[in-house]
Amino acid sequence: MAISTTDQNMAKDEREEFRLLALKSQKGDAEAYEELLNHVYDKVQRFLIPRITSEETREDILQDVLLSVHVSLGSYSGKDSFLAWLFTITRRRLIDFLRKKHKRTVEEITDGPWFELQPAEEEMASFEHFLTQMNKLPEAKKRAVELVHLEGKSTSEAAELLEISENNLRVTLHRAVKEIKGNLKEGERSK
């Protein structure tokens, strides 16, 4: 799926806006900081919604992220992407929170196609492309991906909900993810 030039320019403006707000906040500009935190809240909330179904858990993680931003503000260099900085913190706090509260391994949480090693900012963009491709899948495949990769269900839980065998689920998931990745790569090539 190609990203339009307009979208690319808007993304650049947004990045610059975040950067300037962060720099002003570092200097103690309270109004700029309030605006920054509101943008951060919206951005991170949107990032979390497909991953965490419980609103209460999302609110806890959001609170954790905002506090982490508050404590770490001095570590933002001002030259690099603020969103990359933010999403590194967000991703880490998400993993730590879920690990602590739900005792799940990092592999269970990050075992999604978009969690492969990529810069945090690209991860956000590619995750949104991932969602677009996922929604185009046939219902059975889409539901399998949603349950396991977005809602964090184990394969046994998801198989039970879908009333299929675990083996069947694994095969469905494998094919679904392969299809999504193939479509994403085709989109990259056509850029």
Next chain:
Amino acid sequence: MERTELIARLKEDLTPVKRSPSLTLRMGSWMVSIVIFGVVAILVSQTRADIHSVLTSPLFLIESAAILIAGTTSGIIALLLSTPGKQTRWYSMTGIGAITAWILSTIVAFSLQASDSTLASGLSFHGIACSQTVLVFAVAPALVLAALLRTGSAVSGKTAGALLLAAAGMFGMFILQFTCASSQSLHIMVYHLLPVLALGALGWYLGSYLCGFESRLRKKKAQILGQID
């Protein structure tokens, strides 16, 4: 806590922040400190009797270079982890390459040395002094690296902590290359390498405390929300 209230409290708590020293400065400080500590360590220690002959041995040079590179890059990766958003990929590959080179050279050396008598002497209890040396020489680099990490925000505290202490341990292991007379691979693996691995494990466990980010976050949480985790 509600969004508006949380943001209002954070806004009220805002003061001009002191920006962390640049990553370049911190990495440079780490590397300079390694050189200084290395020179001092070698000057105060008694170099091995066969130092002149081993310095011409390719295997020795590969091992020493690999340990030095692995230790330096471990410290650099820890510093990168204290700056959210920075990529560690290139340094991770360099570090892994160095460790692989060291493992391969050790296996080659071991296969050339293997016999019952070398196995027995390689595991001699006198080797414990080498382990102690690794730990002693790890202290100064660990303190410097911890201080540099604490000026950043190591959100991946455990990983940063493991790399911090492993890097410090590898420095000790590097010094031993010039002071320990034993070239037996088994001795090196047991009495030089194992302390480094133990330090790495300890660093993983203590990472949150060593790097400082989690304790700052906990204090701020208690202050802003009146909560303690």
